Amino acid sequence: MIDLLQLQKRVYENKIAxxxxVTDIYQEFCFLYGELSxxxxAYRKKKDDLGEELADVALYLIGLSELLGINLEEEIMNKMxxxxxxxxxxxxxxxTKVKE
Incomplete structure (x- = not known):
């Protein structure tokens, strides 16, 4: 089981190291968008590295959450x-959504 909050801190520490x-939030959003692209x-071209690319997306999202001080695990559970x-x-x- 992954402790997402602990992983957020690990991703941040790796960025620092x-x-x-770790300061330009807009740049991080652009990098996240690039990784998603x-x-x-990779999916469209049926490449073997799709899993790695999805991991990159997750890591950028997790890192961005840490930079913004957002507990992503808590937010995911609330949204679910x-x-x-x-x-x-x-x-x-x-x-169509008919009831919130």
Whole structure:
């Protein structure tokens, strides 16, 4: 089992140790977007490194969460509870949220 909060700190410590950005939040969002694009491309081209690309996406997201002081594990659990309570119906062929 992964302790996501502990992993956030580990990702941050690695960024510091390697001299990576830990101050420019917009740059981190751009890097995250770039990694997601690489993962999409790996999927589209059926490349063998799709798993590694998805790991890069996760690591950038986890690192960004630490930079912003957000407990990602807590936020994910809260969002899952919220999503599980939502009700959806197919209306005119489109899955539509009908109850929050």
């Amino acid at each position: 390697k001299g990576f950005n 690489e993962a999409c491309e 509870e919220k999503n599980e309570k939502r009700k959806y119906e197919t209306i005119n062929g489109v899955l």
